[in-house]
Amino acid sequence: xxxxxTDRTPGTRLVRGPGVLVVWLYGVMSVxxxxxxxxxxxxxxxxxxxxxxxxAVAALVYAFITYTLVxxxxxxxxxxxxxxxxxxxGVLTVGTWTLLEPGAFPDATVWSDYGYGYxxxxxxxxxxxxxxxxxxxxxx
Numbered sequence: 001x002x003x004x005x006t007d008r009t010p011g012t013r014l015v016r017g018p019g020v021l022v023v024w025l026y027g028v029m030s031v032x033x034x035x036x037x038x039x040x041x042x043x044x045x046x047x048x049x050x051x052x053x054x055x056a057v058a059a060l061v062y063a064f065i066t067y068t069l070v071x072x073x074x075x076x077x078x079x080x081x082x083x084x085x086x087x088x089x090g091v092l093t094v095g096t097w098t099l100l101e102p103g104a105f106p107d108a109t110v111w112s113d114y115g116y117g118y119x120x121x122x123x124x125x126x127x128x129x130x131x132x133x134x135x136x137x138x139x140x
Contacts, residue, residue, distance in 0.1 A: 019069065022132050025125055026066040032118070033059035033110045040107070048107035054094055058110040058122070061087050065129065081133045088126035091115060095123065 037055035045052055061083060068080040095114035098105050108117050115122030 018132060019136065022125075022129055023066060023069045025121065026062055026069065026129070029110075029118070029121065029125065030059060030062040030066050033062055036110070044107075048105065051105045051107045051109045051112070054109040054111065058087075058090070061090070077133055077136055081130060084126040084129040084133065088123075088130070091123045091126065 033055055037052055037059050040048075040052040041056060065080050065083045065087070068076040068083070091111045091114060094109055094111035098109070098112040105112060110118060111122050114120060115124075
């Protein structure tokens with residue numbers, strides 16, 4: 001795939017300033033969610049298939065956002081922005097679902113109770129990412 005000049009110009013580099021922290025947090029969440037979901041799916045899937053599958057979805061979302069932020073460029077920024085918004089919808093949906101119907105989740109997901117098990121980072125990170133990515137657009 002050939003990149004055009006607008007895909008990756010010095011003005012559209014995303015990993016700079018506060019973006020380094022956002023990328024770092026997404027990277028840490030990727031590793032944590034991938035590790036947790038892979039272990040749980042491999043060893044205990046029958047116990048809570050919905051919870052473990054949702055954790056795997058969260059892991060994929062985190063990994064994709066991390067990749068797009070590191071890649072940089074306007075197209076990557078837009079993709080990351082859409083994914084952060086989808087992530088926020090997922091966290092709010094799963095968080096509310098786990099509070100309203102706890103019996104559906106015999107074990108927690110990454111997004112359960114709005115990310116309580118991860119110090120609420122799952123609900124704060126997409127909001128931070130969206131705000132930062134919107135600012136990155138105006139800076140470019």
